[in-house]
Each structure stands twice: as C-alpha cells, then as structure tokens.
Amino acid sequence: MTHVVVIGAGPAGLAAAEHALAAGADVTVLDQADVPGGQYHRGASHRFEALLSRCTWWPESTVWALEGRRVHVLRGPADGTNRRRHTLDPDALVLATGAHDRVLPFPGWQLPGVFTAGAAQALAKGERVAVGRRVLVAGAGPFLLPVAESLIDVGAEIVAVLEANPARTVLSGWSWRAAAHLGKMNELVRYAGTLARHRVPYRMGRAVIEARGDDRVREAVTARVRADWSVVPGTEETHEIDALCVGHGFAGQPELAVAAGCALDGGFVRVGDDQRTGVDGVFAAGEITGIGGSAAAAAEGAVAGWAAAGRTPGRALIRKRDHARAFARRLAAAHPIGAAWPGWLREDTVVCRCEETTYGDLMDAVADPATPGPHALKLGTRAGLGPCQGRMCGAVVAELCGGTERHHRPIAQPIRLGELADPKEFP
Amino acid sequence: MNELPIEITVDGETVTGLAGQTVAGVLLGAGRLSWRATRSGAPRGVFCGIGACFDCLLTVNGVADVRACRRRAADGDEIRTQSREEDA
Numbered sequence: 019m020t021h022v023v024v025i026g027a028g029p030a031g032l033a034a035a036e037h038a039l040a041a042g043a044d045v046t047v048l049d050q051a052d053v054p055g056g057q058y059h060r061g062a063s064h065r066f067e068a069l070l071s072r073c074t075w076w077p078e079s080t081v082w083a084l085e086g087r088r089v090h091v092l093r094g095p096a097d098g099t100n101r102r103r104h105t106l107d108p109d110a111l112v113l114a115t116g117a118h119d120r121v122l123p124f125p126g127w128q129l130p131g132v133f134t135a136g137a138a139q140a141l142a143k144g145e146r147v148a149v150g151r152r153v154l155v156a157g158a159g160p161f162l163l164p165v166a167e168s169l170i171d172v173g174a175e176i177v178a179v180l181e182a183n184p185a186r187t188v189l190s191g192w193s194w195r196a197a198a199h200l201g202k203m204n205e206l207v208r209y210a211g212t213l214a215r216h217r218v219p220y221r222m223g224r225a226v227i228e229a230r231g232d233d234r235v236r237e238a239v240t241a242r243v244r245a246d247w248s249v250v251p252g253t254e255e256t257h258e259i260d261a262l263c264v265g266h267g268f269a270g271q272p273e274l275a276v277a278a279g280c281a282l283d284g285g286f287v288r289v290g291d292d293q294r295t296g297v298d299g300v301f302a303a304g305e306i307t308g309i310g311g312s313a314a315a316a317a318e319g320a321v322a323g324w325a326a327a328g329r330t331p332g333r334a335l336i337r338k339r340d341h342a343r344a345f346a347r348r349l350a351a352a353h354p355i356g357a358a359w360p361g362w363l364r365e366d367t368v369v370c371r372c373e374e375t376t377y378g379d380l381m382d383a384v385a386d387p388a389t390p391g392p393h394a395l396k397l398g399t400r401a402g403l404g405p406c407q408g409r410m411c412g413a414v415v416a417e418l419c420g421g422t423e424r425h426h427r428p429i430a431q432p433i434r435l436g437e438l439a440d441p442k443e444f445p
Numbered sequence: 446m447n448e449l450p451i452e453i454t455v456d457g458e459t460v461t462g463l464a465g466q467t468v469a470g471v472l473l474g475a476g477r478l479s480w481r482a483t484r485s486g487a488p489r490g491v492f493c494g495i496g497a498c499f500d501c502l503l504t505v506n507g508v509a510d511v512r513a514c515r516r517r518a519a520d521g522d523e524i525r526t527q528s529r530e531e532d533a
Contacts, residue, residue, distance in 0.1 A: 145470035
C-alpha cells in the first residue's frame with residue numbers, strides 16, 4: 019500500500035489526508051500542535067476525530083529536517099527536552115505547512131501590546147483571551163474582519179478596523195458573484211452586521227503609521243494613505259489604546275519545501291496541475307503554494323491527497339480548486355501592499371525584531387561598499403540572524419535592501435543539542 | 446478547552462489560568478504583556494502568537510527558550526522570564 023505522509027493538519031493537510039485515504043493509501047498526519055485544525059479550525063478539533071482515527075495521527079510532532087522525502091520528526095511538547103526522534107520514509111509526501119501573518123514594520127511595532135492579527139485571533143478563538151480592552155485592528159485584507167469579530171466576542175472594545183487600501187481598490191477587486199458562489203457572502207454580511215451592532219467603524223484608505231508607548235503600547239497614530247500607501251500629510255489621528263493588532267496579509271512557511279528541494283516562485287512553492295512539486299513524490303497544498311484562504315487550501319489538499327496516493331484527480335476536484343484559487347486571486351488584487359509603505363519608516367525604526375536592527379543600520383550597510391551582497395549585509399547588521407531566523411523580517415529586508423528572500427533553513431525548527439546528540443531513533 | 450482553573454508561578458509569583466490555555470494565554474489573561482528582554486533590554490511578549498516570531502520565549506520548569514504561545518500550560522509549571530541583555 020502507498021504510504022503518504024502529510025505534514026500539517028490545517029485545512030489543506032486534512033483534506034489531503036481524507037482524499038489520500040479515499041484513494042486507498044496508508045496515511046500518516048503530523049502536526050506541531052497537540053490538536054488538529056491548524057490556524058483556521060481553532061477550537062473545532064473534535065470535527066476531525068473520525069478522519070484521524072483512520073490515519074496514523076501524530077500530534078505534537080515537529081518536523082525539524084527533510085532530506086528529499088525522508089522526514090525527521092521530534093515528538094513531544096513544544097520546545098521540550100528529550101523529545102523522541104523518528105524518521106519516516108514515505109512513498110509520497112504532502113507538505114501543508116501553512117502561513118503566518120505578514121506585518122510590515124512601522125515605528126513602535128516592537129512594543130508589547132502590538133500583536134499580529136493572527137495572534138489576536140488565536141488567543142481569542144483558541145483560549146478566550148482578549149489581547150486588550152481597547153483595541154485597534156489595522157492593516158490590509160479580509161482577515162481583519164473575523165479578527166475584529168473574535169475580539170468583540172471575548173469582550174474587547176474595537177476602536178476601528180482600518181484597511182489601508184482605498185475603497186475603489188477594494189471594491190473593484192471584490193467579485194460579489196464569486197463570493198456568493200463560494201458561500202462567502204453570508205460570512206461578509208455577518209461581519210458587517212457585527213461591526214455595525216458594536217458601532218465599530220470600518221475605514222478604508224487609512225493605516226497605522228506609528229505605535230507609541232514606553233514599556234508597552236499606549237497610543238496608535240493613524241493617517242490617511244493614498245493608493246500606494248504614501249501618507250497624506252496633515253491627516254494624522256492619535257488613538258488611545260491598550261492593544262494594536264496588525265496584519266498586511268500572509269507569508270507562506272516554505273522551509274520544509276525548500277529543504278526537500280522544491281522550487282519557489284516569489285516565496286511560494288511551485289506546483290503542477292495535480293499539486294506535484296518538481297521533486298519526485300513531493301506534493302504541496304494550501305498557503306505555501308499561494309495565499310488563498312481555507313477553501314482554496316482544502317481544495318488543493320484534496321487534489322494533492324488523491325495524486326499523492328498515485329491516482330489521477332478527477333475533473334470535479336480540479337475545477338473546484340481552480341474556482342477557489344480564482345476567487346483568492348481576485349481577493350489578493352483587492353488588498354495589495356502599497357509600494358510606498360517604507361515612507362512610514364524612520365532611521366531608528368526596528369526592522370529585524372530579534373536583533374533590533376534599525377532601518378538606519380540597514381541603509382548605512384547598503385550604502386557601505388564594504389558590505390556588498392545580502393550575505394555581508396546580514397553579517398554586518400545581524401538582520402535575520404536572531405531566533406526567528408528571518409521569518410519576520412526576511413521579505414522586508416530583501417525589499418528594502420534589494421535582493422530576494424531566502425527560505426533556506428536546514429534546521430527547520432529548533433532541536434536541542436542533547437536531542438541531536440542522542441543516538442536513539444524510533445521508527 | 447474546559448474551565449478548570451490551574452496555577453502556575455512566574456518568577457515565583459502565582460498566576461491563575463484555565464486548563465487548556467498556553468503559557469502565553471495564561472500570562473496575557475492575567476494581565477501580563479511582556480516577559481522577555483532583548484539585547485538592548487527592551488521588553489517583549491507575544492507578537493505572532495503561532496510560533497513563528499520567537500518573541501515570547503521563556504523558561505518552563507528549568508528548560509530555557511520555550512515558545513510561550515506554543516506550550517500548553519500545566520498546573521504547577523514554574524515559569525521564569527528570560528533576558529538576552531548583555532551583562533544581565
């Protein structure tokens with residue numbers, strides 16, 4: 019029987035598991051979390067019990083390295099010690115490692131009390147914790163709406179939801195017919211109703227350009243921005259808040275795909291019509307192939323699971339995926355990143371959060387003939403060398419300094435030296 | 446998540462949370478926003494909330510560099526805050 023290993027138990031991975039099973043494969047599903055569902059199905063893990071009872075389900079399983087299709091796994095609590103090391107050698111591998119929020123830097127974004135939109139959502143939906151009492155939600159993209167709803171749900175007061183793109187960009191990109199087709203209409207109407215009921219303004223063409231505070235955020239400065247996100251002088255407003263939630267879309271987490279030898283296009287894994295990567299037996303689905311949301315991720319996962327089991331995906335599955343992807347592309351066009359955003363930065367604005375490398379440090383290094391190229395720039399400024407390994411600042415540093423972001427992280431997740439030195443391996 | 450209360454300590458001080466919450470969830474729920482110091486001494490807590498930014502690192506039962514947003518809190522956990530500050 020074909021053995022398919024699925025890495026990631028979010029919408030893409032779970033759909034891949036379900037379809038690989040249906041196609042007759044023996045399926046193992048791994049996730050770092052101790053419950054299935056990924057970032058999307060938070061608090062709804064019970065819905066996947068039946069599916070996972072038919073698979074080999076490994077929760078709390080961190081894939082720290084890949085060599086081709088060989089999967090190196092650590093099993094045990096997150097960042098623990100003495101986790102058990104395993105290796106798997108499947109016939110096919112489905113990578114469904116998802117995405118994290120993308121946040122563009124702005125002065126003060128490193129202050130405690132500034133969160134990604136995804137953090138606010140995870141804490142509200144998963145743990146019933148409100149990140150603040152008086153919260154401003156800002157950035158770009160439709161994800162800000164469910165975040166605001168979840169925050170309201172756990173008792174936070176939302177000062178406003180700010181979409182940086184102007185109304186004409188957002189509305190020209192939205193396709194109501196496509197939204198209706200995918201059942202997204204009800205969701206939108208619900209968000210609009212929730213915001214209206216709680217008198218939360220949704221303002222387009224306005225961005226957070228600074229967070230202020232000493233030991234924590236206390237104020238957010240917002241301003242009207244043009245279509246390219248350049249600030250309109252004189253439109254600044256200051257809001258007293260105790261939490262600020264920001265998201266400018268999402269970035270895929272392709273390090274395992276890179277480790278497997280898959281090619282990337284603009285940070286996303288390149289896949290063929292049946293979700294096959296360029297590496298034999300390795301498939302990719304969901305946000306790592308392009309940001310598309312849960313419906314597109316599940317549709318891709320279905321195709322990937324079927325193909326990974328060695329079967330040809332049916333036309334209905336392919337069509338469903340193509341529709342979901344087309345909707346995602348229109349949505350992305352409605353919420354682009356304005357090219358003039360670096361206008362928010364000041365010389366002392368932190369860009370690399372881990373190493374506290376500032377915009378000024380980076381510009382000095384770029385101008386210095388002694389540090390040519392991204393490698394010297396990194397060593398000279400330490401940007402990207404901290405614990406997050408450039409996950410937060412990599413794309414921004416590449417954009418500001420010229421060059422392309424690299425996702426090459428041979429050790430994809432931290433493994434303790436004792437665990438690495440321990441010769442014991444388990445099948 | 447159920448509603449069973451749990452108790453952990455943070456630098457010796459008792460903090461109450463709910464079973465099923467992460468260490469980050471317990472600390473934020475108790476009104477703590479930061480628990481790590483950077484190289485410059487600046488305070489940090491949760492940023493990404495899903496294990497990607499490594500801002501929320503702390504020490505759990507003597508084991509350093511645990512992501513608070515990814516570790517489920519257990520009753521009786523002893524948490525220590527961390528610093529990367531030089532000479533700290």
